[in-house]
Amino acid sequence: MFDSLKNKLKSIFSKTPKEAVPPELPESGASSIQPVQPAPSRKEAAKLAKQQKKEEKTLSRELPIAADSGKRIKEDFLDELLWDLEVALMEADVALPVVEEIKNGVRNSLIGKKYHRDHTLDEVVEFAVKDAVRDVLKINEFDFDDWFSRQERPVSIMFVGINGTGKTTAIAKIANRLMKGGHTVVLAAGDTFRAGAIEQLTIHADRLGCKIIKHSQNADPAAVAFDAIDHARSRHKDAILIDTAGRMQTNSNLIDEMKKIDRVAKPSLTVFVGDSLAGNDAVEQARVFDQAVGIDAVILTKIDADSKGGAALSIAHTIGKPIAFVSNGQGYEDIVKFSTDWMMARLFDGQTQSR
Ligand SMILES: Nc1nc2c(ncn2[C@@H]2O[C@H](COP(=O)(O)OP(=O)(O)OP(=O)(O)O)[C@@H](O)[C@H]2O)c(=O)[nH]1
Numbered sequence: 001m002f003d004s005l006k007n008k009l010k011s012i013f014s015k016t017p018k019e020a021v022p023p024e025l026p027e028s029g030a031s032s033i034q035p036v037q038p039a040p041s042r043k044e045a046a047k048l049a050k051q052q053k054k055e056e057k058t059l060s061r062e063l064p065i066a067a068d069s070g071k072r073i074k075e076d077f078l079d080e081l082l083w084d085l086e087v088a089l090m091e092a093d094v095a096l097p098v099v100e101e102i103k104n105g106v107r108n109s110l111i112g113k114k115y116h117r118d119h120t121l122d123e124v125v126e127f128a129v130k131d132a133v134r135d136v137l138k139i140n141e142f143d144f145d146d147w148f149s150r151q152e153r154p155v156s157i158m159f160v161g162i163n164g165t166g167k168t169t170a171i172a173k174i175a176n177r178l179m180k181g182g183h184t185v186v187l188a189a190g191d192t193f194r195a196g197a198i199e200q201l202t203i204h205a206d207r208l209g210c211k212i213i214k215h216s217q218n219a220d221p222a223a224v225a226f227d228a229i230d231h232a233r234s235r236h237k238d239a240i241l242i243d244t245a246g247r248m249q250t251n252s253n254l255i256d257e258m259k260k261i262d263r264v265a266k267p268s269l270t271v272f273v274g275d276s277l278a279g280n281d282a283v284e285q286a287r288v289f290d291q292a293v294g295i296d297a298v299i300l301t302k303i304d305a306d307s308k309g310g311a312a313l314s315i316a317h318t319i320g321k322p323i324a325f326v327s328n329g330q331g332y333e334d335i336v337k338f339s340t341d342w343m344m345a346r347l348f349d350g351q352t353q354s355r
């Protein structure tokens with residue numbers, strides 16, 4: 001997952017040239033831990049202490065930048081770093097405004113600054129990049145379970161997106177998740193457009209053991225949603241998950257149809273389901289669906305096959321709506337709550353510094 005972007009970022013953190021910094025300034029004190037005796041036991045102890053100090057630094061909430069003393073970061077080094085970063089992010093299909101935001105974050109952290117002598121330049125760069133990435137991910141906090149528990153019953157959730165992104169599969173996963181949490185679920189077969197779509201959802205409903213409300217193919221999907229909500233109300237069910245036909249964001253008839261479902265069903269939550277492999281296109285699609293019906297949250301799918309991570313990094317920041325879940329496989333359990341920490345851990349080898 002995200003291997004290509006992760007490796008590119010890693011290579012940026014390990015290429016800082018020695019000549020990027022001027023000669024060391026005079027020591028102001030015994031700040032670094034050095035072995036006094038070459039005896040193996042002390043050496044070992046010093047190594048351990050150094051290791052421990054490094055770990056502490058990694059966990060430190062402060063940027064290792066000093067205003068007055070330390071090593072100065074050269075401007076031409078910073079320019080080169082920002083260029084490498086831009087290339088890595090662009091190659092990962094990160095949206096342009098997000099690339100700029102991350103670059104600005106790094107630039108502002110490092111420009112004209114000195115850094116503590118007990119850090120390497122690589123560490124400083126890594127810290128600054130992590131900080132900037134964490135900042136663009138900030139909007140990504142949506143606790144679905146908490147949100148669900150606070151909603152009036154029945155809760156209706158509509159899933160929208162272009163063809164084949166994984167809407168129907170995501171519905172089955174969310175249904176499974178809700179049912180495991182003890183909630184009752186009704187599926188609404190609102191994709192009356194594609195041949196086989198109603199049957200596909202019926203198979204999921206049978207496997208999961210939940211109710212499905214369906215009409216015939218080509219029926220009005222808004223009527224299906226209405227009936228499903230009506231059923232849920234009268235039977236005191238907790239949730240209605242509304243499937244919709246995949247539609248290109250450029251097809252105005254189908255976008256209008258979706259607006260009608262939205263008007264009739266008035267869903268408690270509208271989820272845009274985007275294919276992470278589409279990269280920046282997924283971000284553009286999300287924008288159009290948001291303009292049409294107002295998206296509340298995003299599910300990014302096929303993340304198991306996504307080596308770039310561009311959509312996951314860009315979508316929330318670009319459209320201003322959080323990623324609720326990522327889908328990472330075809331099984332019912334293959335769905336993960338998205339969070340900044342989850343993304344940071346996947347992008348940076350399990351390290352999740354936070355400020
Ligand atoms: N690897 C992988 N495959 C997925 C994931 N989610 C969905 N798929 C697969 O993607 C294909 C399309 O999934 P659907 O759920 O039918 O997509 P849809 O958006 O409902 O498609 P339409 O109804 O045609 O618009 C299926 O083969 C799914 O098994 C995922 O997270 N990872």
Ligand SMILES: [Mg+2]
Binds near residue numbers: 168197243244
């Ligand atoms: Mg479908």
